[in-house]
Amino acid sequence: MTENLLAVTGLSAVSDREGGMPVLRDVGLTLRQGEVRGLVGESGAGKSTIAKAILGILPRTVRITGGRIDFKGRGLLTMKPPELRSIMGSEIALIPQDPQTSLNPARRIGAQLADGLKLKRGMSAKAAEVRALQLLADVQIRDPDRVMRSFPHELSGGMRQRVLIAAAFAVDPLLVVADEPTTALDVTVQKEILRLIRRMQEAHGTGVLFVTHDLGIVAQICDSVTLLYAGKVIEEGPVRTVLESPKHDYTRALIAAGPRYDRPDAGLEPVPEAVFHELRREIGIS
Incomplete structure (x- = not known):
């Protein structure tokens, strides 16, 4: 079995700016060398918070309250600043959102x-x-x-x-965190950039954590996916399995809400309020 390059275990965090509101709730995910994992969710789901925690650039208003982030078996959250600086930009790199x-x-x-x-x-x-x-x-x-x-x-x-x-x-680098790198680009350029990232990833054998809100992008570039809502992992697995046989109602609703290129005249289906109600009950949000 291939050893995990990155392992996030039980990661929890709160926002002091929001009165201690949880922003990550017992998050777990893994990434193997050479794998592209999508980290997907709505705005505010916590995906960029996870990315920033891995990179060691969380804002001071966000506080880790539990869990681990292990990179090659080394705990990033407990590293001293000089050791962390030696890793960032060399073993771990970032493709930012806004060029x-x-x-x-x-x-x-x-x-x-x-x-x-x-x-x-x-x-x-x-x-x-x-x-x-x-x-x-x-x-x-x-x-x-x-x-x-x-x-x-x-x-x-x-x-x-x-x-x-x-x-x-x-x-x-062994790991690249791609933080919504196609958001500011038009659709044609976006496809070129996705192909380029995949080509570079394969050439270098790099693990990529690809942060996005778009399941269509996940389908194009990712091997596996972790779906978040309100800082909680809702579903994860191989991309094909999750997209073709989703287990959670929220996943099914998100897939249904996306545009269908095989049915261009079909209208978009918003996620039903009942699904959100069940999600909030499941997570424990009042």
Whole structure:
């Protein structure tokens, strides 16, 4: 049996800003090396909170009250800051949601890619520049020399997202957290980016935790899926099993609520209020 790269066990957290309201409720999930796991749910379900907890960037208003996050058998929540910093950006990397705000607008793309390579891999300036150029070619940027010299505002949203994907995979991380990386992109570019992430993931053998609110994206790129509601895991399993034979009424309702490309004239079906009522009762929300 393949050892888990990432194991989240009994993770619970509260928001002090909301008077101690639970935001994660005994969450558990695992991720194997080379696996793409979707972490899916509505806004406020807790998926980004889990991602931030793994990355060690939770806001001060969110407090972990129980559970573990183990990466390669090491507890991330109990690591001292120097050890955690040595892992982040090298063994664990992030593809952020918004390419517009995630790049330094005052520095050229080549310099920003080279910085990470020099810091995390100890490369010389020249070696980092050569590697950065190759990375841009790897993410299928047609004119990498021009992009190296460009500032972020001179690139399209899709190009900026390709740069961020290159940065995430630059140091061959074992785990990439992709935090809704296609949200700001149009549908055509979104499909290209999903194919690119999958291709890079397979080439590097990386485990990917893919945060999204879209079950359609999960169907395209993920091997397994964890579905959340109000900080609680509602259903999980292989993508095909969950989407074709869902066990929970909420999962079935979400699938029914999505657009059907085989029936373009069919209307959308909202999740029935009775399903939400049962969910709240099951979780213990008044």
